[in-house]
Amino acid sequence: xxxxxxxxxxxxxxxxxxxxxxxxxxxxxxxxxxxxxxxxxxxxxxxxxxxxxxxxxxxxxxxxxxxxxxxxxxxxxxxxxxxxxxxxxxxxxxxxxxxxxxxxxxxxxxxxxxxxxxxxxxxxxxxxxxxxxxxxxxxxxxxxxxxxxxxxxxxxxxxxxxxxxxxxxxxxxxxxxxxxxxxxxxxxxxxxxxxxxxxxx
Amino acid sequence: xxxxxxxxxxxxxxxxxxxxxxxxxxxxxxxxxxxxxxxxxxxxxxxxxxxxxxxxxxxxxxxxxxxxxxxxxxxxxxxxxxxxxxxxxxxxxxxxxxxxxxxxxxxxxxxxxxxxxxxxxxxxxxxxxxxxxxxxxxxxxxxxxxxxxxxxxxxxxxxxxxxxxxxxxxxxxxxxxxxxxxxxxxxxxxxxxxxxxxxxxxxxxxxxxxxxxxxxx
Numbered sequence: 278x279x280x281x282x283x284x285x286x287x288x289x290x291x292x293x294x295x296x297x298x299x300x301x302x303x304x305x306x307x308x309x310x311x312x313x314x315x316x317x318x319x320x321x322x323x324x325x326x327x328x329x330x331x332x333x334x335x336x337x338x339x340x341x342x343x344x345x346x347x348x349x350x351x352x353x354x355x356x357x358x359x360x361x362x363x364x365x366x367x368x369x370x371x372x373x374x375x376x377x378x379x380x381x382x383x384x385x386x387x388x389x390x391x392x393x394x395x396x397x398x399x400x401x402x403x404x405x406x407x408x409x410x411x412x413x414x415x416x417x418x419x420x421x422x423x424x425x426x427x428x429x430x431x432x433x434x435x436x437x438x439x440x441x442x443x444x445x446x447x448x449x450x451x452x453x454x455x456x457x458x459x460x461x462x463x464x465x466x467x468x469x470x471x472x473x474x475x476x477x478x
Numbered sequence: 479x480x481x482x483x484x485x486x487x488x489x490x491x492x493x494x495x496x497x498x499x500x501x502x503x504x505x506x507x508x509x510x511x512x513x514x515x516x517x518x519x520x521x522x523x524x525x526x527x528x529x530x531x532x533x534x535x536x537x538x539x540x541x542x543x544x545x546x547x548x549x550x551x552x553x554x555x556x557x558x559x560x561x562x563x564x565x566x567x568x569x570x571x572x573x574x575x576x577x578x579x580x581x582x583x584x585x586x587x588x589x590x591x592x593x594x595x596x597x598x599x600x601x602x603x604x605x606x607x608x609x610x611x612x613x614x615x616x617x618x619x620x621x622x623x624x625x626x627x628x629x630x631x632x633x634x635x636x637x638x639x640x641x642x643x644x645x646x647x648x649x650x651x652x653x654x655x656x657x658x659x660x661x662x663x664x665x666x667x668x669x670x671x672x673x674x675x676x677x678x679x680x681x682x683x684x685x686x687x688x689x690x691x692x693x694x695x
Contacts, residue, residue, distance in 0.1 A: 325503075357503030362688050368517035369688040373510040375503055415505070417513030418665055 303338040307448045309473025313352040313380075316453070316466035322412070323378050325356040332471055336388060344388045348404055348431075350454075352469060354378040361416065372417020380467065382408040382454060384431055397438045400450075404431035408456045410465060427459035437475060444477035509677055512666035514684045518691065522659055525643050527695040529583035532571040532641075534562060538588045554637075557675050558588050561682040562639055569686065570694035582644055584659070589638040592668070596631040633668040637678055639685060641692070660689065 311330035315323045330352035336344040358374040384404030392398040408429035414421045435450025448471075455466045505511060538555040566586060567573060574582040641660040648655045664681035668674055686692060 355502045355504070362684075364688070367520060368515065370516075371514040371684050371688055372512060373505065375505060375510075418511040419513050419515075 305336055305446070305475040305477045307332070307334045307336065307473060307475040309334075309448055309450075309471040311350060311352055311469050311471045313354070313454075313467045313469040315354070316468055317455075318463045318465040319378075319467050321463075323354045323356060323376060325354055327352045327354045327467075329353045330469065332473070334386065336386070336475075341394060342390050344386075344390070346386045346388075347406075348382070348384045348386050350380075350382045350384075350469070352380050352467070354380075363416070370416055370419065372419070375413075375415045377411075377413035379411040380408055380454070380456070380465075381411070382406065382429060382431065384429070390437065395439060397436060399436050400434070402433045402435070402450075404433070404452070404454075405429075408454065410456060410462070425460035425462060427462075428457040430455055435471075446475040446477075448473045448475040508667050508669050509673075512664065512677055512681060514681050514688070515663045515665075516660065516685055516689050517662075518660040518689065519657075522643070522657060523691045525646070525659055526584075526692050529643070529645075530572060530694055531574045531582045532566045532584040532586060533574040533576055533579035533582035533644075534559065534566075534586040534588065535579075536576050538590045540590050540592075552590055552592075553671050554674055554678055555588075555590060557678050558590065558637055558639075558682065561679050562586050562588055565682060565686040566692075569692050580644070585642050585644050585656075587640040587642065589636075589640070591636045591638070592633055593635075594631055594633045596629065598629050599627060635666060635668050635674075637664040637681065638662070639682070660692065662686075662689070 309332045311327075311332055313327040313330055315326075330350070332348055332350040334346055334348035336346035338344045355377050356375070358376065360371065361374040362369055362371040382404075384406035386402055386404045388400045388402035390398045390400040406429055407426050409424060409426040411424045412422060431452045431454045433450045433452040435448070438447040438449075439445075440447060450471050452469045452471065453466060454469055455464060458464045536559070538552065538558050540552070563573060563586075566584075571584065579585055639660075639662040640658050642656045642658050644656065646657055648657050662682070662685035664678065664685070666677060666681075669677075
């Protein structure tokens with residue numbers, strides 16, 4: 278156990294020393310608009326794409342090619358399914374059906390960048406954390422809600438393109454966000470397409 | 479370059495506003511909240527197949543009112559009775575007049591329930607009394623805005639149909655009860671009489687459409 282503590286302390290000191298040696302423009306806050314399309318699992322519940330979503334994130338470069346940070350994101354989905362009837366063991370319910378779905382995500386992120394600083398930099402990255410799924414299902418005047426949080430990962434590819442020497446960059450990426458099965462729900466995936474700006478701090 | 483960056487940010491933020499205003503699917507009409515629920519006991523569903531005849535009262539029961547001495551108290555009652563009779567006949571059952579209801583295999587019991595909700599709303603607290611005048615934007619003298627208030631009311635109604643098996647009884651203690659085979663419920667908010675009639679007709683039709691086991695053999 279002591280060895281593990283020592284190892285963790287060494288890693289923490291290395292990260293602190295690396296980050297503190299970077300210049301201020303080696304970190305940025307990113308804000309992006311997000312569209313999303315349901316994929317495995319989620320598409321059983323929702324077929325419409327989401328045009329209401331966004332991300333806010335922070336990244337700190339550890340060296341020329343590597344950054345760590347965190348990301349908070351949200352996408353909301355909505356669709357009307359028309360008049361529907363659902364049968365159970367002892368009866369049935371009918372009415373106009375409306376579904377809402379919101380996915381909240383919190384990730385610790387790591388990104389690897391290609392190219393040189395100051396230029397257009399494609400990157401690959403990975404987010405690991407948790408995401409919450411919030412369901413509303415309304416049939417006529419009956420509303421059923423449910424929610425759960427589960428482990429989640431989000432591999433991504435993107436590009437960071439500086440807008441002159443303003444300290445602002447165009448931030449664009451595509452993520453596949455996957456939430457692991459939990460609370461009786463199967464795993465849920467969605468593709469998100471994000472575009473925004475990164476502001477150096 | 480600064481002009482380009484500013485333009486980009488403006489276009490980006492404007493796009494966000496426009497996109498966030500996109501049309502979404504939500505209930506738009508009162509009838510979007512109409513709900514039809516049916517419930518039955520699967521172990522007793524065979525009784526529907528063996529029954530041949532049915533009856534129903536000449537009036538709709540309104541809990542809390544004296545329906546026996548004052549029948550037909552709501553314009554929708556006739557619609558409920560006619561549609562329930564029509565649906566049972568379409569399911570293959572032969573109608574028996576209410577005066578001979580004791581000889582019918584099944585009896586349909588119709589209920590009508592209306593509840594009116596009344597409330598008030600008042601915007602004074604938020605717009606007149608607090609936000610506007612707190613910052614001194616509107617209103618004179620300060621801390622006094624124009625109160626805006628009103629009264630709202632809406633009526634929610636339910637139509638309930640029950641089908642009981644007139645051929646059997648259930649013993650509960652020293653009481654004999656007639657078993658209820660099926661219950662159908664329509665719930666919604668009232669609008670105008672003509673619209674309500676159509677919605678009640680459609681609702682009762684849906685009750686039977688989602689209960690295919692109600693069928694004589």
